[in-house]
Structure formats: C-alpha cells, structure tokens
Amino acid sequence: MTSPQLFTGQDLLCLRGGRLVFQDLDFQLAAGGCLTLVGPNGSGKSTLLRLMAGLLKPLRGTIAWGGVALGQDPEAHRARLHYVGHLDAVKASFTCREILAFWAGLRGAGGVDAALAAFAIDTIADVPGRFLSAGQRRRLSLARLAAAPAPLWLLDEPTVGLDRASVALLEGAIARHRAGGGRVVLSTHIDLATPGGEVLDLAAFAPVEDDQDGAEDAA
Amino acid sequence: MLRLILRDLRLVLRQGSDATAALMFFVLCVVLFPFGVGPEPNILTRIAPGVLLIAALLAALLSMERLFQGDFEDGSLELLLLSPLPAEGVAIAKVAAHWLVTGVPLLIVAPLLALLLRMPADQLGLLVGTLALATPLLSLIGAVGAALTLGARRSGVLLPLLVLPLYIPVLIFAAAGLDAGLSGLSPRPHLLLLGGMLCGALVLAPLAIAAALRAAHE
Amino acid sequence: MDGFLSMGGYAAYVWSSYGAAAVVLVGLLVLSLTGLRRVERTLATLEAAKPRRKREPKAAPAPTATPAAETTP
Amino acid sequence: MHRFANPARFLKIANAVLPWAAGLSAVCFAAGLYLGLFASPPDYQQGDTVRIMYIHVPAAWMSMFTYSTMAVAAAAALVWKHPLAEVYAKAAAPLGAGFTALCLLTGSLWGAPMWGTWWVWDARLTSVLVLFFLYLGYMALVDAFDDPARGNKAGNILLLVGAVNVPIIKFSVEWWNTLHQPASVFRLGGPTIAASMLWPLLLMAAAFQSYFFAVVILRIRAGLAARRVQTLRLGQAN
Incomplete structure (x- = not known):
C-alpha cells in the first residue's frame, strides 16, 4: 500500500455557485503524511476535500497523484481513496454487517469483522440500521476505512457525533493507517492527535476582495 | 455491479413499498377502464393495447422518482460515485434493479x-413480448429523468x-405492434424498431x- | 375596406391568428424588458450597497489571467 | 460568473447588434404585414385563410431553429465548458416555447375552416406539440433547483437527450400518422407557391428571426445581471 508518489495540488482555484472559494492553493502529501484542514466555516474545507476526491473539478490548477493528473485516470484514483462525508450512508433495513460487507465487497476486500472490532461495533453487528444512534452510525461509516485497504483517506469532519472513546479509536486507526504508508487529509474543528502531521489553514487562500480587476468584475 | 443489483433487490424486498405500489397502480388503472368506457367487448378489445401500455408507462413513472432519491439522501449515491x-x-445497476422490481x-x-379487457387469448404471447421490449425502455428513459x-x-x-415526451416513441411503436397483431398483420416491423430503440437506449441512457x-454531486 | 376586414368570410380565423401573434410577440418582448429592468435595478442597489473594502496590498500580485473562455457568441 | 468567463466583450458586441436587430425586425414586420395582408391575393382554394400561413410557417421554423440552437449551446456548455452557452439556452427557451405555442394556435386556426374541427392529429402538428412539452420540461427543470448553476447543468443534459430524441419522435409520429390517417389533410405548395405569396413569407420569416435575436440579447443581459446579483448576494452572506 505504500506508494512513493506524492499527492500534490498546484495553483488551485475553485468556484462554487459563482463565488470564489479559494485561489492559488498548493498542497503536498507524501506517504505516511497527514494534512489537517482548518479554517472558518465556508472557507472551502469540504470543497477542497471533494476536489481531492474528484467529485469536483477546479476552475484552474491541477491535482495529481505521482505526477498524473486526476482527470487522466479517475477510476484508478477512486480505487485508491476512501471518502467520509457528512452523511453516513446507513440503510435502515440492513444490519451493520451487511452494510459493511456491501461497501467492502465493492472494493473486493473482506475484512469486515476486523473493521467492526476496530471501531467497537462488533457487539451490534447484527442490529439493523434504523436502531443505531448517530455515534454508532458514524462509527459504522468510519469502519469502511478499515474494511478495505486504500492509500488515501479523505475525512470531512470525521469526529462529528463521536464520544471521547470513539475519537481515540479513530486516532488509533489513523496512526495505524499512516504507519502502513497510507496518507490522510481531514478537516476538523476539534484538535485531533495526528503526530507529525501538517496543518493547512484555508483562510490564507481566501479570495482577495479587490474591486477593480478583482474576483467578480463585470460578470 | 451485480452486487449493487442484489443489494437493491434485497432492499426492496425488505421495504417492499415501491414494488407493490407500481404493480397495484397498474392493476387498478387497467381495471378502472371498463367502468369508464363501458363493457362492450369490441370497444375494450380495440383499446386494450393502448390501455395496457399507458398503464405500464405510468406505473413505471410512479416508482421512478424514488429510484435515486433514497441513496441520494443518505449519502450512499456519493459513495457509489x-x-x-x-x-x-x-x-445500469439501478435501472436493472428497477426493471426487475417493477417491469417483470x-x-x-x-x-x-x-x-x-377482452383481448383475444392468442395475442397474449405478443403482448408479453412487446412489454418485455418496452418496460426496460421505460426504466432506462425514466431513470434519465x-x-x-x-x-x-x-x-x-x-x-x-x-x-413523457421521450416515452411517446416507445408508446407508438409498442401500441402499433399490438394493433398489428390484433388485426392479423405481422407486428415484426414495429417490434424490430422497438428493439432498435432499446439497444440505443441501453448505450446512451447510462451516459446521460x-x-x-x-452533476448532482458537484 | 370592409371587404378587407371580412377576409372573405374568414375574418375570425385570420384576425385571431394575427392577434395571437401580436399577443405572444409583444408579450415576450414586454416580459423580457421588465425582467431586465427589475434585475438591473436590484443589481444597482446591490452594487451601491457593496461594502467599500479597501484593496489589501497583495504580497504576490495575482497573475492577471487571460480570460480562459473565448466569449464571442 | 468569475472573471475567467468575462462576458464584458460579449455585452459590447450584443449592445452593438441590438439596435440593428430591433430595427430590421420592425422594418420586416411592417413590410411583411403590408404584403401579406394587403398586397398578396387570396388563395384560389383556401381563400383568405392562407394569410395565416405568414404567421404559422415562420413560427414553426423559429420553434425548430430555437431548439436546435439551444441544443448546440448545451453541447458547447457541457463539452467545451463555454460559460455563456447555458445563459443563451436559458434565455432562448421561453421564446422557443412562445413560437411553438403560436405555431400550434395558428395551425389549428388555419386548418379549422377546412377540417371542421379545431385540432387534427396531423403528423407535423403533433410533432410541434411534443416539442412544446420538451420546451416546458426544460424551463421547469432549469428553475427547479436552488443553485442556478445546478439547474443549468441539468438543463443542458436534458437538451442533449432531447436533441437525440427529436428525430426519433418525429419519425415515430410520422409512422403513427400513416398508420391511422392515410391522407394528410393538405399539402402546402412548397416551392411552387406563387411569388406574390413567397415574398411576404420570407419577409415575415426575417422579421421573426431578427425579433428573436433582439429579444434573446435582452434576455441574455438579464440572465448575466441576475447571475451577478446572485454572486453579490452570496458575497454578502459571508
């Protein structure tokens, strides 16, 4: 799972709903690295994560994995990433084991029980989704990370709804993932122990409000 | 892809609401027509193809809105993408699941x-054949919407x-095929055209x- | 003159066609014009109300990008 | 839109073209109406109802012209990411729908004296009716989303899907028409129509065309201004 290639972004500029979210943003992430995105609401943390996942295309600039732009081979990029968004994708009528088996199966992996144990939901493995609490649903969504190996983890505020113990489980999983050569990009509002990780403050790349030839002239 | 189809089928079997809704609508819609149009056999036979096809079309449309909605709201669709x-x-997996649940x-x-609807018994084979070609088309085009x-x-x-505007060619060719069967002509040309449209839709609809x-996840 | 107005007995059809044409064409024109006026008025108020933010001196001048998309219609 | 989609140059060109288009349209309408209503003879068969043709045919032509340009604009927006294409498509849609409605109305008014009924499922009229629903579908879809960009994107895809289906619909309606109603009711003379009728027809077609350009430019300006308003409102929000 360790791949020497760098995960890089150059000169990124992103537009959402006609509004400039950030410009001239660069980042670099090597194997084993961890990038924590911080910044006020609306500064583009989720947008940047969706850009990295390939759901969004930047108006300018490129994101590359080992020098190869994402647009070249989107399928390969999707095969190497896990994305955890705000929604937990839990079906009310399926049990935790079935949900996890489905998502792991999509990636041809089978470590379901280990993943359930990693996030302490092996005890409720056979409970249908409709009975799960928010924290349990979130832990089930995070369990997908452990169920199928993928070098790049993109976590959008993973700690929302988690109690102290679960946050520790997440930190453990991230540490194990990074030790194995994987890399993580996450956005968070609470401080998460990510030893040796870098912080990217998106406020530094906010659009400049100059009026003349600035961001939104003569539209 | 098969895994996704099986998941959808299991999902529907457990929730069960969508499948039966479309079927019940189809049955009720067809059963109501004689009350509106009158029971005379020759009228019923004359309008049977149109009624069956339009009821099938509306039944497919009824269950279409929920096709992606469930997965879209709980985030599964984003993970699938x-x-x-x-x-x-x-x-294709979603359309196949929809066809198996409502079409079959x-x-x-x-x-x-x-x-x-007093359709002659020897025409039933043709009816099933035409619907077998038309219902996947209805699922494919409906899924685009x-x-x-x-x-x-x-x-x-x-x-x-x-x-509905995109359904019109399907309705025309399928009904024409059944009418030809009723009046003893060969339904071959109409069904061939319907089959051609199905092949085209199988390729183009998934792209759209x-x-x-x-676009929904940008 | 009345021969012309009666349109050979088809006055109702001919004149209602031209009437419909007038209604549709003039209607679309008027709707478009009023729409344009309304939007440009709200735009003017928004432009005026835009907070006068001083231009912070940017450390690295943003590269003046040439418009990427050719904009002739 | 962002400065990379700088419409300033387009607005300069549009504002230059606008007066010419409006002027041309006014002149053509005046000439067309005069020739059509006064100077040209009634048809030996249809009498004066033939004058409805001077509205019906240009409207039919414009409804198809508008839809095809919208489909091309949708392709430009989706494939080449041209930022102004979707503004054009959204601006032209109501005009297209108006032309289609006008075509349907004048079609039935023109045929009514001969057919004795207001509507006949003639192949062409039926195709125009379906086209009308395609227009309504597009306009409803574009405005059905909170984020206008999302609406435009979905609208573009629908236009491409529609463009692929229009010939199929046309063919199937013709096929269906021949099955159920062998003789078409009346055949327009086509190139053999008298010169005295051809001129007003061409003038009215030119009038409709220039009218379309003038109004679509107005609507594009409104569309761009609305987009600018939305950007400013979002800017105010945070």
Whole structure:
C-alpha cells in the first residue's frame, strides 16, 4: 500500500455557485503524511476535500497523484481513496454487517469483522440500521476505512457525533493507517492527535476582495 | 455491479413499498377502464393495447422518482460515485434493479389484465413480448429523468413532464405492434424498431444518467 | 375596406391568428424588458450597497489571467 | 460568473447588434404585414385563410431553429465548458416555447375552416406539440433547483437527450400518422407557391428571426445581471 508518489495540488482555484472559494492553493502529501484542514466555516474545507476526491473539478490548477493528473485516470484514483462525508450512508433495513460487507465487497476486500472490532461495533453487528444512534452510525461509516485497504483517506469532519472513546479509536486507526504508508487529509474543528502531521489553514487562500480587476468584475 | 443489483433487490424486498405500489397502480388503472368506457367487448378489445401500455408507462413513472432519491439522501449515491464502479455501471445497476422490481411483475400480470379487457387469448404471447421490449425502455428513459431531477424542488411534477415526451416513441411503436397483431398483420416491423430503440437506449441512457448523477454531486 | 376586414368570410380565423401573434410577440418582448429592468435595478442597489473594502496590498500580485473562455457568441 | 468567463466583450458586441436587430425586425414586420395582408391575393382554394400561413410557417421554423440552437449551446456548455452557452439556452427557451405555442394556435386556426374541427392529429402538428412539452420540461427543470448553476447543468443534459430524441419522435409520429390517417389533410405548395405569396413569407420569416435575436440579447443581459446579483448576494452572506 505504500506508494512513493506524492499527492500534490498546484495553483488551485475553485468556484462554487459563482463565488470564489479559494485561489492559488498548493498542497503536498507524501506517504505516511497527514494534512489537517482548518479554517472558518465556508472557507472551502469540504470543497477542497471533494476536489481531492474528484467529485469536483477546479476552475484552474491541477491535482495529481505521482505526477498524473486526476482527470487522466479517475477510476484508478477512486480505487485508491476512501471518502467520509457528512452523511453516513446507513440503510435502515440492513444490519451493520451487511452494510459493511456491501461497501467492502465493492472494493473486493473482506475484512469486515476486523473493521467492526476496530471501531467497537462488533457487539451490534447484527442490529439493523434504523436502531443505531448517530455515534454508532458514524462509527459504522468510519469502519469502511478499515474494511478495505486504500492509500488515501479523505475525512470531512470525521469526529462529528463521536464520544471521547470513539475519537481515540479513530486516532488509533489513523496512526495505524499512516504507519502502513497510507496518507490522510481531514478537516476538523476539534484538535485531533495526528503526530507529525501538517496543518493547512484555508483562510490564507481566501479570495482577495479587490474591486477593480478583482474576483467578480463585470460578470 | 451485480452486487449493487442484489443489494437493491434485497432492499426492496425488505421495504417492499415501491414494488407493490407500481404493480397495484397498474392493476387498478387497467381495471378502472371498463367502468369508464363501458363493457362492450369490441370497444375494450380495440383499446386494450393502448390501455395496457399507458398503464405500464405510468406505473413505471410512479416508482421512478424514488429510484435515486433514497441513496441520494443518505449519502450512499456519493459513495457509489466514489467507488471503483464507474458511474455508468451504477446507472445500469439501478435501472436493472428497477426493471426487475417493477417491469417483470408487470409482464406477469399483464396477460391476466388483458383477458379482463377482452383481448383475444392468442395475442397474449405478443403482448408479453412487446412489454418485455418496452418496460426496460421505460426504466432506462425514466431513470434519465430521475437522475436529472435529483435534488430538484418539486420533482414529483417535474419528472413526468420531462419524461413523457421521450416515452411517446416507445408508446407508438409498442401500441402499433399490438394493433398489428390484433388485426392479423405481422407486428415484426414495429417490434424490430422497438428493439432498435432499446439497444440505443441501453448505450446512451447510462451516459446521460451518469452525467446527471455527477452533476448532482458537484 | 370592409371587404378587407371580412377576409372573405374568414375574418375570425385570420384576425385571431394575427392577434395571437401580436399577443405572444409583444408579450415576450414586454416580459423580457421588465425582467431586465427589475434585475438591473436590484443589481444597482446591490452594487451601491457593496461594502467599500479597501484593496489589501497583495504580497504576490495575482497573475492577471487571460480570460480562459473565448466569449464571442 | 468569475472573471475567467468575462462576458464584458460579449455585452459590447450584443449592445452593438441590438439596435440593428430591433430595427430590421420592425422594418420586416411592417413590410411583411403590408404584403401579406394587403398586397398578396387570396388563395384560389383556401381563400383568405392562407394569410395565416405568414404567421404559422415562420413560427414553426423559429420553434425548430430555437431548439436546435439551444441544443448546440448545451453541447458547447457541457463539452467545451463555454460559460455563456447555458445563459443563451436559458434565455432562448421561453421564446422557443412562445413560437411553438403560436405555431400550434395558428395551425389549428388555419386548418379549422377546412377540417371542421379545431385540432387534427396531423403528423407535423403533433410533432410541434411534443416539442412544446420538451420546451416546458426544460424551463421547469432549469428553475427547479436552488443553485442556478445546478439547474443549468441539468438543463443542458436534458437538451442533449432531447436533441437525440427529436428525430426519433418525429419519425415515430410520422409512422403513427400513416398508420391511422392515410391522407394528410393538405399539402402546402412548397416551392411552387406563387411569388406574390413567397415574398411576404420570407419577409415575415426575417422579421421573426431578427425579433428573436433582439429579444434573446435582452434576455441574455438579464440572465448575466441576475447571475451577478446572485454572486453579490452570496458575497454578502459571508
């Protein structure tokens, strides 16, 4: 799972709903690295994560994995990433084991029980989704990370709804993932122990409000 | 892709609401016609093909709105778009699941209802054959509309308006095939055209659906 | 003159067609014009109300990008 | 839109073209109406109802012209990411729908004296009716989303899907028409129509065309201004 290639972004500029979210943003992430995105609401943390996942295309600039732009081979990029968004994708009528088996199966992996144990939901493995609490649903969504190996983890505020113990489980999983050569990009509002990780403050790349030839002239 | 189809089938079996709703609508819609048009056999036979096809078309449309909605709201669709499975694969799997859930039951029930509408018994084989070609088309074209209206405000009204003009060729050729069968002519040309449209839709519809799904997640 | 008005007995059809044409064409024109006026008025108020933010001196001048998309219709 | 989609140059060109288009349209309408209503003879068969043709045919032509340009604009927006294409498509849609409605109305008014009924499922009229629903579908879809960009994207896809289906619909309606109603009711003379009728027809077609350009430019300006308003409102929000 360790791949020497760098995960890089150059000169990124992103537009959402006609509004400039950030410009001239660069980042670099090597194997084993961890990038924590911080910044006020609306500064583009989720947008940047969706850009990295390939759901969004930047108006300018490129994101590359080992020098190869994402647009070249989107399928390969999707095969190497896990994305955890705000929604937990839990079906009310399926049990935790079935949900996890489905998502792991999509990636041809089978470590379901280990993943359930990693996030302490092996005890409720056979409970249908409709009975799960928010924290349990979130832990089930995070369990997908452990169920199928993928070098790049993109976590959008993973700690929302988690109690102290679960946050520790997440930190453990991230540490194990990074030790194995994987890399993580996450956005968070609470401080998460990510030893040796870098912080990217998106406020530094906010659009400049100059009026003349600035961001939104003569539209 | 098969895994996604099986998941959808299991999902529907457990929830069960969508499948039966479409089927019940089809049955009720067809049964109501004699009360409106009168029981004379020759009228009923004359309008049987049109009634059956239009009821099938509306039944497919009824269950179409929920096609992506469930997965879109709980985030599964986003994860599916980020899985190694290409978006077109997700589209085909969803359409196949929809066809198996709503299309196939229609095929089974249609001959019985056709007898209700005094359709001659020897035409039932042709009816099932025509519906076998038409119902996947209805699922494919309807799915394009469902994907386009993902996240739209009042998609309940919007979806039929988008999809009905595109359903017209399917309705025309299928009804023409059945009419030809009724009047003893060969339904071959109509069914061949219907088959051609099905092949075209099998290739083009997933492209449009995939583009619409990606647009919904931008 | 009345021969012309009666349109050979089809006055109702001919004149209602031209009437419908007038209604549709003029209607679309008027709707478009009023729409344009309304939007440009709200735009003017928004432009005026835009907070006068001083231009912070940017450390690295943003590269003046040439418009990527050719904009002739 | 962002400065990379700088419409300033387009607005300069549009504002230059606008007066010419409006002027041409006014002149053509005046000439067309005069020739059509006064100077040209009634048809030996249809009498004066033939004058409805001077509205019906240009409207039919414009409804198809508008839809095809919208489909091309949708392709430009989706494939080449041209930022102004979708503004054009959204601006032209109501005009297209108006032309289609006008075509349907004048079609039935023109045929009514001969057919004795207001509507006949003639192949062409039926195709125009379906086209009308395609227009309504597009307009409803574009405005059905909170984020206008999302609406435009979905609208573009629908236009491409529609463009692929229009020939199929046309063919199937013709096929269906021949099955159920062998003789078409009346055949327009086509190139053999008298020169005295051809001129008003061409003038009215030119009038409709220039009218379309003038009004679509107005609507594009409104569309761009609305987009600018939305950007400013979002800017105010945070």
